[in-house]
Amino acid sequence: MQFFSNIQDEIIARINESTSSIKIAVTWFTNHDIFNALLKKFQSPSYQLDLIVLNDRINNKNEGVNFQKLIDLNGNFYYSSIENMVHHKFCIIDDKTIITGSYNWTYCAENNNWENIIISDDIEIVKAYIQEFEKIVQHHEKVENVSLVKRVVDKGIDSKEYLITDYNCQALQETRRDDNLTAAKLYTESLILNNEQEDIKTERTVIINKIYCQRFETCPFEIGIVYFTGYHIEIPAFSKLSQEILKKGLTNPVNFLVSKIDIQIKNYNIVVKTCRIELGTPNSRRDIHCPIGTQKLYCTLTVSPNGILTIFLEEVTGDKRRNVGTWNLKELLKLT
Numbered sequence: 001m002q003f004f005s006n007i008q009d010e011i012i013a014r015i016n017e018s019t020s021s022i023k024i025a026v027t028w029f030t031n032h033d034i035f036n037a038l039l040k041k042f043q044s045p046s047y048q049l050d051l052i053v054l055n056d057r058i059n060n061k062n063e064g065v066n067f068q069k070l071i072d073l074n075g076n077f078y079y080s081s082i083e084n085m086v087h088h089k090f091c092i093i094d095d096k097t098i099i100t101g102s103y104n105w106t107y108c109a110e111n112n113n114w115e116n117i118i119i120s121d122d123i124e125i126v127k128a129y130i131q132e133f134e135k136i137v138q139h140h141e142k143v144e145n146v147s148l149v150k151r152v153v154d155k156g157i158d159s160k161e162y163l164i165t166d167y168n169c170q171a172l173q174e175t176r177r178d179d180n181l182t183a184a185k186l187y188t189e190s191l192i193l194n195n196e197q198e199d200i201k202t203e204r205t206v207i208i209n210k211i212y213c214q215r216f217e218t219c220p221f222e223i224g225i226v227y228f229t230g231y232h233i234e235i236p237a238f239s240k241l242s243q244e245i246l247k248k249g250l251t252n253p254v255n256f257l258v259s260k261i262d263i264q265i266k267n268y269n270i271v272v273k274t275c276r277i278e279l280g281t282p283n284s285r286r287d288i289h290c291p292i293g294t295q296k297l298y299c300t301l302t303v304s305p306n307g308i309l310t311i312f313l314e315e316v317t318g319d320k321r322r323n324v325g326t327w328n329l330k331e332l333l334k335l336t
Contacts, residue, residue, distance in 0.1 A: 001119045007103050008110045010117070011091075012037045018093045021048040023133045025088040028104040029053045030166050035065040035105075042073040052086055052136060055079035058106075058159045058166070060151040062189050063182075068146045078140040079149060086136055090129060097121050098129045107169035108162055164190050168200060180207045181218065185238050191268035204268075212333060216241055216307040220329055221272065223301060223309070226262040234301055237266075245301045261299065263311055263324075265332065272332055275325055277313055303329070 003010050008031060015022065015037045022041070029035070029051070041047045051070065053059045059067075071077050080086035090100035101117035103109050120126070143149055171186035187204040191197060212220055223235040225247060234245045265273040277299065300312040311324040 002101075003117050003119070004115070007101075007115060007117050008034060010119075011099060011105070014093055014097065014099060014119070015041065019044075020046070020094050021092075022050070022094075023092040023130070024049075024051045024105075025086055025090055025133060025136060026052075026105050027054045027085065027087055027089065028058045028106050028109075028162075030058065030061075030064060030106040030108075030170070031110065032065055032170075035070075038075075039069065039073065042075070049075040050078075050133070050137065051075065052078040052080055052140060054085055055081060055149065055151065056159060057151060058163055060146075060149075061163065063167070063170075063185055067143075071144060071146070076137075077143045077146075078137065079143055080136075080140060084139075088132075088136075092126065092129050092133060095130060096126060098126045100129070106166050107173065108166040111169040111172070112165050160193055164193050164197075167193075168197075171203075175203075175207065180211050181238060183207055184211060188237055188268045195268060195270060208333065212307070212330065216303075216305055216329070219243060219303050220267075220307075220333055222266040222269075223303070224264050224266065225299065226264060231264070235303060241303055241305050243301070243303045247299045247301070263299070263301070265309070265327070265329075273327060275311060277311075277324055 011034055015034070018041060022038070038049060038051075041049060049070065051067075053067075067077055088100075089103055089105075090098060092098055097119060098121075099117055099119050101115065102113075103115040103117050109115050167186045167190035171183040171190070174180075174183040174186065184204060184207045187200055187207070190200055191204065195201075208220060211218070218238045218240055219235055220237070221235075222233055222237040224231050224233045226232075234247060235243050261277050263275040263277065264271050298314040300310075300314070302310045302312075304310075307329040309327045309329055311326075313324050
C-alpha cells in the first residue's frame with residue numbers, strides 16, 4: 001500500500017492502532033502531532049518505543065519536539081551523527097508492519113515536499129527491517145539526558161533553509177488552529193534565521209497585533225544584557241508575565257574602567273532599543289578598587305502585565321538606587 005499525500009495522518013493512525021511497540025529510524029523529526037501520538041502510547045506501561053534521529057540543528061532546536069520527555073517516559077532514544085548518519089526513514093509497528101519511504105517526520109515533508117511511504121505487512125520484509133534496526137542500535141549509545149549532548153555543527157548539510165521552511169509550515173498549521181502564540185514563536189525563530197522574509201514579517205505582525213491588542217500575558221520582545229563577556233538573554237520572547245529579573249553587573253575586563261552594561265530589547269534578533277547603564281567614571285575613586293570581574297551593581301528588569309518595562313540600578317557596595325528608565329512595550333511594537 002502506497003501513499004503520496006496526507007502521510008502524517010496515516011502514520012498517526014497506524015501509531016494509534018499499535019498495541020505493543022514501535023521502532024523508528026528517521027533522519028529528521030520535528031512534527032509535534034506525530035510525537036504527541038507516540039507519547040500517548042506510554043499510557044500502557046509495557047509499551048516499548050525506540051527512536052533514533054540525527055543530532056543536528058533541525059532536530060535539536062528551539063520549539064522542537066521534547067525528546068527528553070520520551071526518555072523520561074521510559075522510551076529508548078538515540079542520536080546518530082553527521083559523520084555516520086542514519087539516513088533511513090522507516091518505522092516498525094508491533095514487529096508486524098513496516099512503514100518506509102522518502103518521508104521524514106517533519107512539517108516541511110508534510111506541507112512542502114513531494115513525498116511517499118509504503119506500508120507492508122510482509123513477514124520477510126518486516127523481519128529484514130527489524131534486523132537492520134537492531135544493527136543500528138548496536139552501533140549507538142542510548143541517550144539519557146538530551147541537554148548533556150552537544151549539538152553537532154552542520155557539516156556538508158545546509159539545514160538553514162530546511163529549518164526556515166519547517167518553522168513556516170508549522171506556524172501556518174498553528175494559525176489554522178488559532179494558536180497564535182505558538183505561531184508567533186515559530187515565525188520569530190524563522191526570522192532569526194533570515195530576517196529578509198517580508199511576507200513572514202507581515203504575517204507575524206498581524207499575529208502579534210492579535211495577541212497584544214488588549215492585555216499583555218507574555219513579553220513581546222526578547223530582553224537581554226550585554227556584559228563584557230557577551231550578550232545573555234534575561235527575558236526570552238513570549239515568556240509569561242509578570243517578570244522580575246535581578247542580575248549582578250560586573251566590571252569591564254580591564255581594571256580601573258567604568259562598569260557598564262547594555263540592556264537590549266530585541267525583535268527576532270533585531271535590536272529595537274538599547275539602554276546603556278554606566279556606574280562611575282574612569283577618574284572616580286571607587287573604580288580604582290574594582291579588579292576585573294568585581295560585582296558592582298544590581299540590575300532589576302521588571303515587565304508588568306500592562307506591557308511596561310522598568311529598569312532599576314543599585315550599587316552593590318552602596319545605597320544608591322535609581323530608576324534607569326521605563327518603556328512601554330506596546331509603543332515599541334508600533335515601531336517594529
